[in-house]
Amino acid sequence: MSYKIPMGPYHPALEEPYKLDLICEGETVIDAKLHIGFNFRGIEHLAETRNHIQVIALMERVCGICSNIHTLTLCTAMEGLTGLTPPPRAQYIRVIMAELERLHSHVLWAGIAAKLMGFKTMFMTCFELREKVMDVLQAISGNRVNYSMNRIGGVNRDITDPQAILRLVEALELEMGRTVIPIFTTSRTARSRCAGIGVLTTEKAVALGVVGPVARASGLPQDLRRAAPYAAYAEMDFDVPVQPAGDVTARLLVRALEIMESCKILRQALSKLPPGEIATEGEKFVFTTGTATARVEAPRGEVMYSVSWKEGSRNPARVHVRTPTFAVMPAIRWMVKGARLADTPLIQASIDPCYSCTDR
């Protein structure tokens, strides 16, 4: 006999609300239904009531963790409508901010995953490291969360002492290489808690169109930084970690390896930061009528913005946001099928969901 267990909207795994109805037989989950919308703020509609400056501040608030990615994607799309091209230094600063944000997001996720594994010391270690990443972000932008770095045609703040930031990044890389990476890749606790659970096969990942680390952990080598480079990614040398197993261990490994790749990109970008302006200062621009689309590889996967404008209009006619969790979250239903009930919080957390992004 099957029975239903409602999980959420107040959630054992994550601080954001969503609801999962788990259909169980004994301790085994046989199906699940997902309910979202608890964070719905009508941001796409609000965007139609904001001008080109206000809309950047608004879209920065789609997500609390990858706020910079949203403004980067939005500004890239708006640059497509205005014809502005950010100078090379701005493109490098955009890469630096994006990779720091990826570090922040992945380390935060690693901490939460560790907590769900029952590995609370690791949770503390990850959150200490996260603080250090946020210190670097604050040193650059002056802010710990919403960085206000992107504008149409460039960035708002320069990195005046890249060597100092480089030293901070190297210290972070050393610490991550010494603690987080070996523990997540070799620890028996991590392996026993994560191996073979929450499997998303390559075929199912393709069918659902999942993105980001979840796709790469199911054997799909997709990464927009490589496939469709934006900002200064074409000039960066990095690997795209891929794991074939599709289980929670694979997602853990992909993110752990991506932390090291982000450090590699940061070292290159900070060392090669070109001189010059950080924005197209003083250049007047107008929005042409039409739609421009931009895609960026956020920490959780592909973000896409379509921005539509009418020439002479103060506000955009339409801003559509496709966030990575929106594409990945339906896969939870397939990951929890056949899983033990006790494993479902970790399985849900393994996609690193962001409901704020999903609901908008």
Add this chain to the structure above:
Amino acid sequence: MTPLESISEKLGITEPWIEKGGVHWLTLGATNVRELAKAMNELHARFITITAYQLPKEEGFRLEYHWDLDGRLLGFSFLLTGNSIESIFDLCEGVDWIEREIHEEYSLDFQGREYEPLLLRQGDTSGVNLRDTVAAR
């Protein structure tokens, strides 16, 4: 033959691809959305999203379907004079949530599928978020 040319050939379209606003666009003519979805499946393109636009002066709606093919962003536009279009959910599982979202935001019907509530938590009215005529009530 380039990947884009192979799509044109598969769909029997002679119109050229136009790259605009970061997207490779193909004008589909009489090709319907289900034929398009089948062609995308055969080419192993990855579905990304559908963007809905309400056109001014009751001219209807425009739906833009996007797929990724080896890093190229493909776009296909469909004009709706009524309130419905065929669903491609049975051909492309990844379309499920976005069809449900557009159904709720714009009160458009994707024919041939059933819906469960996605975003709205109260009441049965759809279209309250982004469809002007409903939102203005």
